[in-house]
Each structure stands twice: as structure tokens, then as C-alpha cells.
Amino acid sequence: MSDQDIPAALNTSRLTPAELETYRRALKGEELDPTDPVLVGLVDRGMLIPNTHAVGTYVPTSYTHVESQLTAAVQKVLVQATEALAGIPAHVRELEAEQQRYNYCPSPVGTLLLPSVPEVNAETIRTIQTAKDEILTSQPGPRKARVLKGALPRDYEAAKRGVAVRTLYRTSGRMNAAQREWVGAMTRVGAQVRTLNEHFLRLIIVDRRHAFFEVFEEDGTVRPAAAWYTQDRAVCELLAAHFSLQWERADPWVPEADWAPEEQADGEPDPGSQRVTTKTQRTILRGIVAGKNHKVIGKGLGVSERTVTAQVAKLRNELGFETVPQLTHWWATSPERLLS
Template sequence: MLGGVAAEVYEYALRNGTFKDEEIAGRLGVDVQLISEAREALQDLRLLAVSANGRVVAALDPDIAEAELVTPLELSIAQRRREIAGIHQELRVLSEVYRSRARSTDDDVPIRVLDDFEDVRREIDLARRRCTEERISLQPGGGRSAELLEQDLLQTLEMRKRGIRIRTLYQNTARASLATRTYVRQICAQGAEVRTAEELSERLIIYDRKFAFIPKERTGKKPPGAALVTDPTVVAYLCRSFESIWQASQPFEIGRTAEYQQITEDLRVSITRLMAKGLKDEGIARRLGMATRTCRRHISAIMEEVGATSRFQAGLLLAQQGLIPDTSAVPANPDSGEVADS
């Protein structure tokens, strides 16, 4: 509201003790309309005193104007805080009653299958709020949507403020997503840890090494349900599996061109390795967490580079040149199972 003209107008009125639009416009060499707009802005900010007949009579102290403007907002905020505290206090008693009954029915159920996604979301929200030490998660596939990342950003930053350790594993292909790179930069700046691996099996979230969420298989467009696992043996096994992948993964570092190029080369090697095994395009894309169309684009470029007429042949040629490992894994019959047509 206080642009350059408004600030000059306020200074003039303060220095001269008068305020006439035409006079000030002439002194400052600007259009009178700009002076009129500046006057209205200064009045809205309580910086000009106006007489009963609407004439500006004096410039006012900004400290007093600030108090007049801020005090009602502070009172409103204080009122909202009292309302929030009241809601917490009223519901906390009933929450304890509900949880005590839920514990009595769920303690003997080490695995609860939640078919409705809203039930899953509520349980995850509860686990997040009660989390005191660590959240670890596997996020297979490529980059996530900006909407999901924006929501998770607020939750992750809130957990970091409480001192909770955050560790997340993505697949290498997630590095190509601008939204994911932006999200990773923001949470890592607050102490979160993010790494990537070539292949990840399923999505997994574990809170405090006590509550593990494993999604059900997606059967349509709706988000799937999930299994909430609390059995200590199973959760410990899932944590050990996460640690194994974590140790073999690479840090998700932002802004390093050389490292990004290395990831691109690693992706190329991963594709050719799976081609040598005879997997179809869809199978390769699924294993590496990328779109099938993108995968086919990479495959076409690789085949053209080595002069191959089939994916299987390209894999063999690259293996013979020593560009990919594990040639012993090439199946004898590439036309069976999940292998590609020649």
C-alpha cells in the first residue's frame, strides 16, 4: 500500500503540516490522481488525521497507527487460540475413552486391514501426531504429484520441528521430477534425509518402528486401503529391509549436474540390464518406476545406438561389450513369461 509516491506524500504532509492534492502534485511533479490514491492509502493505514468535513489536517505517528491496526487482529488471534484450546480440552477426554476401548479390541490384532482410504488416512494422521522418534518410508515409482508433495511438505516440516527423524527412499527416476526435487530441497534444508535406489518393491510407511502401513493392491482409480501392522516381529523385519536398501542407496542431492548425469547413466544401465533379461517394456517401466512411454523412448535410443533390431538383442550386445553386468541372468527362452518379443 505504501509505494514510492505514498511515502513521499506522507513525508511532505508531515513536513508542511498541510495536505492539498493539487499542491502536493505540483510540488512532486506527479499526476493529481496518484496523489489522491496515495492519500486514500495513507488514510486506510491511519497515517492521516481527517476533520469532520473530510479535510486532512495532520500526519499521524506510525507507531500509533500500527497499534490501532494490529490490536484488533491480535485480539482476534487470541480469541481463536482460546477456541482451539477449548476444543482440545473437550475432545481430549473423549479421545482417551475411545482409545482405551480401541486398544482393548485391537491389542490382539497384529494386522488390521483397512479397506477404506479415509480410514487409512485417519490412522496415518494419528500415527504422525503421536510419533516421537522417526518416520521412514519407501516411495516407489517416479516423481509424485505436486499436490501430494505440498500436503506432505507441511506435515514433514511439522514433524521436523518436533525433532523427529525423517528418512525417505525414492527410486532414481524421481530425480527427473522438478516437483520432487523442489520438495526434497525444502525438507532436506530442515534436516530430513532422502535417498534413491534403482528398484523399490512397494510403498511403505513406518512410524517409531511400531506402526507400519502397507497399501493394498490398487484395483481402480480410487486410492487403495492398507494394512496397519503392529506385530513387533513383522515391523522389525520391515525395518531391517528398509535399512538394507537405505545402506545401498544414493543420497538425493540437489543441483549437481554431474551427479544428475550419473543417475541418467545408471538408469540407462538399469534398462539395458532388464532388456538383457528379456523383460517387456511394461515390465521394465514398472520395475524402474517410470512411465511406459518414457521407458520406450529410452529403449529406442539404446537400440539405435547399438544397432539392434530387438530389445533382447540390444541387451546381449551391450552385455558382450561389458557395458552391463550379470549376463548369466539372460533367460534361454526370451519368449516365455515376462520377456519381450524379438
């Protein structure tokens, strides 16, 4: 019997009651109907063969022969299954190549809710450890010293192995000793850090293939200790674009050249420190740098366009500048841009 002749192991279970009854009748030498489906099945499986000495009767084959036949059938299926398993990776790679050829970006897991700090930490640590190209993080709130201490080895190792690490903090973070220490260590291994004096989303984006972001309730509040996690490429690219917009408007944080206003014993800026700008003027300057016109800036401040223009003119005169570009150049290099 050739390999092609071996039947697939579809009927290798124990005999059914009907089959067992037919088998027993054959053993007794009874004449059987050759068209009976049950008998046909037993003959096909090699358990009974026609008796050449008595037409209409059947004799059983050796049970050792049955065993070898059943074993061969199962082995055939196992070989086929093994070959099928071995071919799966190549099949999947072929499908992947076709998807990439047509720029199709599937979402393998959609978006998952991580409802607690341990789950958020476990997933972010696992993802950051597998980063190959880029880690983007934006942290709008202060980070606790113990959190920064725990994150430093992981972030440091990623930067050392060549991953581009960019982190965005609020400007007030420059007053945080733990954050200054983290920034000092990370920038020494090539990470970049900037600060922005306005609110932005809390994000972690890894290789633009994984993203973690805040969970907003229906009333607009942020759910504490929870995060959304997505591998949806479109969402990851959108969040990375948002990060880039904030990054371009932020100020570099280089610890060696860092500056902060003189502080009192309680850590608050000294009201008597020398300042050129008012808080309103600083908001206006940030708006100008962001490309907003005076009308839009005024709307955000709740004042008229004329008031914004007057404030710009007043500050320009106080500094002795003839043009707004001179004023914005001064602002870009002034330590006052770090004030709130």
C-alpha cells in the first residue's frame, strides 16, 4: 500500500454500536448486505475483507494489521499537520509583504484600557524595553522622585542603546530637583528634553507603533491611574504629530545652562527678582512665537487686539528694539521665557 493509499485518520476512533454489531455478525459467518453503509465503512478501513470461500460473508483482518493501518493513518495526518505548521511563518510573511506593498496598517489589538497603575507600569515597561528607534514622552504634571528613580535605569538603557528619547515637561518642572537630576542623567546619554509653559496631553509613544494616553471621562476630567494603550498606526501617528507641535514650541532644557529665578527659602520665586516682562506680556510673546496673530492672542487673553499691540509696543520700547523680530529674538534667548 502506497502513502497515497493510506486513508486520512478521520475514522480511527472505537467502533460505533452499529459497526460493532456488523463486525460481530461477520465473526459469526452471517451473510451481509454488501451495500450496507456500515459494512462498506468497515471494509474501507481494512477491518473486514470478503470471504472468497463463501460469497456474501466477510472475515476480519488480523488485529495487528488493523493496528498498523490505523497507526499509518494517524502518522500521515501528523506529517501533514507538521508540514502545515512549518509553512505558517512563510505564509504570514507573504501576507505581511503584500500589506506593506499597499501601505496597509492593521490594528492588531485595537485600543485597550489599562485601569490601574500596576497594569499601566507593566505594559509601558515591556513596550519601552522593546523600543528600537524612538521614545516620545510628554509629562504635563510633576513626577515623584521615587517614580523618576525607578524609571531612570529603563530610560537610560534605552538611550544608551541608540533609541532617540525626547521628553516634554512643563516649565515649572525646572524647579523640581528630582526632575533636574533625571534630565541631567538622560541628556548625558543623548536624550533631549524641553519644557512648555502650557497644558498638553500626557503621552508615551514608542516607535510610532505603540501609544499610551490619558483616559478622559464624559465630563472631561482625567481618570487617575489609568491609561489607554493602542497599536493602531493611525492613532499613533496622530499622537506623534501632536507631540511634534508641542515640541517645536517648547524651550530646550540643558541642565548645564539651566536658569531659574532666585528662590526664597520656601522654594517660591522671589517677588523682588528683576524681570522685564509681565505675565501677560510673556503669554503674548509665546503666542507670537507660536505663529498667532494679535487678534487670536487677544481672544485667548480676553482682551482686544489693540491691547495686545500696545503691550508689544510697550515692551519693545522698554528694551530699545525697533522691530518685533528683534523682540522675538531676544525672547528666544532670554531666561524669562522659563517663567510662568
